[in-house]
Amino acid sequence: MTPAAQARLGVPGLVLGAVLIGFAAIVVRLVEVGPTAAAFWRLAVAVPVLWLARAAQPKQDLPPDRAAIGLMLVAGVAFALDLALWHRSIHLTSVANATLMSNLSPVFIALTLHFGFGDRHPPRFWIGLILALAGAAWLVADSFTISHETAVGDLMAIGTAVFYAIYQLLVSRSRRRYTALDVMFWASLAGMLTLLPMSLAFGERIAPIGWRDLLLLAALGVVVHVGGQGLIAWAQAHVTASFASVTLLVQPVAAAVFAWALLNERFGAHQALGGVLILTGIVTCRLARLPR
Template identity: 40%
Template sequence: MTSNKSFPAFAFAALLLGGMAIGFAGILMRLSDVNPLASAFWRMALAAPFLWMWALAVRRQDEAAKKRTDFTKALVLAGIYFAGDMGVWHLSLHYTTVANATLLSNFAPIFIALWMWIAHRVRFARIFVIGMVIALVGAVMLVGANAPSGAHGGGHKLLGDTLGLASAIFYAAYQLVVKDARNAYSTARLMAWSTTVTGLALLPFALTAPGNFWPAEMAGWLPLLALALVAQIGGQTVIAYASAHLPASLSSVSLLIQPLTAAVAAWIIFQEAIGPIQMAGGALLLWGIYLSKRGS
């Protein structure tokens, strides 16, 4: 049995902080005046220069640590999978509720656990499985309580829900690729390349999607810049660092902190009420993450 002393507590704390940072992505996207796919593109485009300056600044350290600096398929896959996650999730918003799309996109832990079991025959401790189920139930209570009834037609809603679930598959694949690539690349190099590839993959869809591609006013750049700095650099980059030190299954479950952060942020910023069911769901979610951490 692994002792608590050997558990990478700093990486786990960084993972939670990164998940909380991403939890603000939906809030910042709502504040922007461009179409959803354009906001996703600008999140990458504005973050990429900062990440490349960082990657170039630490190039010598990467070489000294025998980290790879070349361009490989893993970097392309990370960018493509993340672009798929963001693109499919935004498309699902056209057909289903924001609550459903958000909830289903956070089912990535199930797909990661299934992949680890099927591909690598990984056996999970019972307490980890219990914690994952409790965290997912908590997420359902937290996000599902906001789902309005009759917001969309039956056929369109089913399509939207399916797309929301598909986005979870893309996000699970992204997390698994980043987990493997992080062993060979530094966080700076990995995120600089994957963010660039994601932005390039999203660009044609952002240009053709309904709505504005460019912000209407200078003030419209502020939420987009915040998306780049908070969600992409402060969120995904920190998560990429933590993924090198934590099991992929635990990382995925712990990232369920995102909907909890989004709910609290919406309560503070938009005065969206948090009812008893959501409070209970948030408590269950945190308990499930704790149990999963114990069982890893």
């Protein structure tokens, strides 16, 4: 596939990746291991799959770069902390609060690039970002609450967004030099080694219970992580980090649709309007980044 053809597939790949990671919340809810343990298994299942795929890809004629590999390892640690905080926030606040606040990463990424790296965004991009975030808020407005009881979980969800923003920025930078499989392998390995001691320290159930858990964790590792997160990493060589982060707001829409289809949760006109606002915001951001 030519570079031009790959670039054209960047946005569809990003959207499909966001849809696939929408399965994550459902699997985490259904599996019977602890929340941090579920995050560990997500990466533990993915690492050997990524290693095999990486071994099969054409070799890159690049000299070893310890600093670049270190950057990918740091990305993996940030991703592990993102998953650990998100899985725990679901148990300490409402799902609506956790969903909305954990999806604030586009704000952190856009502000970091705009003020920290001089990547100026046109006004239309900020309008699109506000529209997309408003759509995410509208999507969960029915059950969104602010109270003293949810404060710790809410802060954890915001921490999730911060660590995911760090992960996305580091992955975007690493993709300038390395393939998506290289980045995913090193980041997933570091994340797996970070999450295992965390799971043990929290005293969580780590061992899966029966075939149901094994199949759910296999889906979490292969479909959600290798498939979904892998597509996102691949697409980040073809789109800006800011636009990628906004596009990932497709994920809560996909999660709401999957929950409606698989768990019989509510999805009506209210949620549909939130989805339309998110998609409108994404399109607006995309048009703002296209050359005139």
